[in-house]
Amino acid sequence: MKTISTVLASLLAALSFGAFAQTDPALAKLKPKGFPDQPIEYTVVYPAGGGMDLTARILAKFVEKASGDKVLVNNRAGGAGMVGHSYLATQAKPDGYTVGILASNFWGDAILRAPGKWSLADVESIAYINSDALAWVAGTEGPFKGKTAKEILQAAKDKPGTVRAAVVPGSMWEYLLDQLEAQTGAKFLRVPFQGGKPGIVALIGGNVDVAQGFYGEFESYLQAKQLVPIAVASAERVFNMKDVPTFNEIFGAKQFVWNIMRFAVVPKGTPADRKAYLSAMIQTALQNPEMMAEFRRLGAYSDASFAKSTNIAADIQAAAMKERDFYIQTGRLKP
């Protein structure tokens, strides 16, 4: 029945597109002989329906269109990504049929929690996908309505431990707050949540004073005027929040850059020709303006420094090392 419904759905789609999709000829040239003879698995380490999962599914759809090969998205969720990360690093077969779709918080697991079991070197990056910047949002009701980021930080400094901020423990939510507190002497009351969205919901319900999240997570509330982004932790202003200042602007600094960077990896030891083909599949899909439009609709943007990179594996490794330095600097990791 899935086959029936897929056929029916594809017919409908084809009719609406007007023509059957052509596979990309340049891509076809790179295809190794006899590969793939079964569906390729895109492993997503978060639950189905979330931002990471949707990105992977959009990617899979366009990769299928460009290459003509079948791609199945599989969720291996648990332990805030740890289960999936371990699977990719230790159990997944390096035969070219498994591609991991990861976010940059993979580095946190690899550097802080995995030593002794596996490491960054157990996977190889093959492509950059997109990024999502972490933004501060405040409510439009309550004592902090209408305040700027600087004012909230001031309040947190004047009355330490009273301004409630939503955080996801052990991730960039905390790192950003650490940096801000170090910079301004403020002290927040950190209320733990399992993700950005629950924190945002708590903000609207008046249970926290400031929340952090990605644009896609709070867009609907922004439209309903229930909250407003007041600062973004990115290097430059983000396209969908053009009039929201970056933290770097506010402080004239460079270190307040925290975003989710999504990229694809394969287990170490995947044959070079298959790895090259898998990488090319994604690169070709990224050229498709329709896919970029869908990413933008989700709130994600394309970071030029990665998108135009000539050696993506090296650049991603460099970014991972920068995060490692941050951990050493803040005492989370012993050098």
Add this chain to the structure above:
Amino acid sequence: MFERILNVLWCLLGLATMVNSWSLGLTGSFGPESGFFPFICGALITVCGLGLLFKGSKEAVPNPDWPRAAALGRISGVVAGLIAMAATLPYLGFAVASALTTFVLLQTVERSRLVESLIITVVSVAVVMLVFGRLLGMNLPRGPWGW
């Protein structure tokens, strides 16, 4: 007798939990820490285990209906079958592992006729693979032979 062993096991489990929770930290600056709830659980388990041990006669099942020889054999067979299936699944792939297990179970545990067992095995495995593999689109484990 079994029940008494079980009750002792509960006490041990409870104590081990309490010890482990203690090392996780019971209370922190904001109230309960990681170890708080497990500690309470461990304490409850230990207390209940002790209670069951001492009120033995009142709480215990007087004559638990433990399986005798033939029944024990059948149950062991089913358990062994399940273990074999789980163990061989990653290596033989779903189709072969389940076919073997189903066939063996039908033959030994329930003593069906040979031909009947074969037919039921083939049909069952085929139907399951159709429903889950095709209909629902799940990627079932494959063996070294690709399916």
Add this chain to the structure above:
Amino acid sequence: MDAINGLMMGFSVLFTAENLYFCLLGSIVGTLVGVLPGIGPLAALALLLPVTFQLSAVAGLGMLAAIFYGAMYGGSTTSILVNIPGEAASVVTALDGHAMAKQGRAGAALGMAAISSFVAGTLSLVALTFFSPLLASVALKFGPPENFALMVLGLVCTLYMIGGSTLKGVLMIALGFLGAIVGMDIVNGQDRFTLGTVNLSAGIEILSVVIGLYGVSEILMNCETIVKNQMLAEKIKGLWPTFADWKASWKPMMRGSFLGFFLGLVPGGGPVTASFVSYTLERRIAKDPERFGKGAIEGVAGPEAANNAAVSGGMIPLFTLGIPGNAVTALLLGALVMQGVQPGPMFITQRPDLFWGVVASLYVGNVFLLLLNLPLVGLWVQCLRIPYRVLFPLILLLSIVGTYSANKNIFDLWVMIGFGIVGYVLRKLQYEFSPFLIAFVLAPMLEQSLRQSMVMSPDGLMIFAHRPIAAVLIVGSLILAALVFLKRKSKQPHGDL
């Protein structure tokens, strides 16, 4: 746009071949998924999510929602027939449903389950139609302190589920709580009781527990004796509920619908919790509670109504606030996002065609499900005639695949087997599993909410006094708990607790 106009628009949007076809398809798949042990609506939705991307929004959402409802309809089938729950939300139905089947009344049980599901589904949809915006604000009022209070109330209900030995019951509750704690602590990322393995870092998969504890142990129990022929030697006494059944069931159905709807609406609730609380309620207010567990049809009608109503309840925060209450609604949210829709406060006003189209699809889906499930009752009852020696390997096979489908992790199968063996032993020693299961379900939210509340609170535990909803729920729980202990003490005058 007021509700009636909206609904009319919704039906006009719905009545296209594509939309209706996928609504029907979802109903069929949902029923199938509910009947199959192990595989639940979450796995089915995750597998079929990509199909919806190429469909219209109403067709795609309609299909997914129909699967969710369908699973609640179908889950009771195996619970009643073979005492193996198809879903965690159908565990409770097995208690009285299977007892009824053993008395030859499987048809009545199955029929009443389907009817309760339909009544609850439709009634809760009516509430959704007219009261969504109002109820949305209720969902928003539930912050960490309120969630904690609700979980405490749920936990007190588990005390009511203890039928036999109190010590063994409390032990099971503590074990269930502990079982849920195994895994990574979300508040500080620390691993708890994971014995160093990554697999346990994610926690113990609830499907493995349900299938192992209830399903595998049931098969082991049955395999002790060579059940020569069919499962049920008794004559099947008629296929339909009798007038007496109707008379006994209609109030539990109403109560279950009401209860389930609210438990689906608030965060931390859901169909599983709703089914347990409904069972507890029915047992508590029945004039002769000893009938429960032995074939009381109220124990089927109430929970089956509750779990279906909870599905509708869960749709409200999803559509009006963009807040998913559980993993399944999170998936529905994802499906909506992929359709270019951002469910949230503006959703109903911005896309009334989509919202009302989906609501219309839910009504029609419930009708499809009733029409699908009632005739199937006859078919299922016939299945009971299949010799058990043929049936059980198939059930085992389905259980294995179903459990595997949750995380595609072989480790879950080992957990299932482990719980199966332990379950078998514990059943011989007359331990009950329901307290274990509900503690397992409630514990994570209970712990998380308490710790969040403590962090948020400027004055420690007093935060619960400052927040009216939380205070009321906690006081209610304390009263109920006191009543339970008083009752038990009076039932056992030789002071044996």
